[in-house]
Amino acid sequence: MQWVFLVIAGFFEMGWAIGLKYSQGFTKLVPSVFTILGMIASFYFLSLSLKSLPIGNAYAIWTGIGTVGTVILGIVLFKEPVNAMRLGCIGFIIIGIVGLKLVSPS
Structure with missing residues (x-):
């Protein structure tokens, strides 16, 4: 269940980012x-996952999920630039997330 909490925390991180x-700088209510x-x-679900996962x-996985999701949403919602280098970097982050998951206990 701790991995589910971590993924939920990552999605909330995307949302708040x-x-x-x-x-607009906390000027819109x-x-x-x-x-x-x-x-x-996001912090609540992260804290739940930390009951049994290494910090x-x-x-790193929490911020990775948030980073990848935020970049993708930035491209979709705000027409941010898409290029091979940017997509390659996102790929490296995903590889890192998967790698950390694979070497994590439980």
Whole structure:
């Protein structure tokens, strides 16, 4: 179950990172509230996963999920640039996430 919590935490991280863009520096109320709630939820689910996962692996995987998802959402939602180098870097992050999962206990 700790891996499920970690994935949920990663998805909430994507949500609050995108929410930061929509909140425009916390000047828009509704996006700001959702961003803060996403932060709280992300940290909560991360903390649940840390009950049994090593902190180093869990933190790296959590940020990796958030990073990859945020880059992809940035491309889709905000028309951020797509090029081979950027996609290659995302691929390396995914390889790192999978690798850490494979070497993690439980």
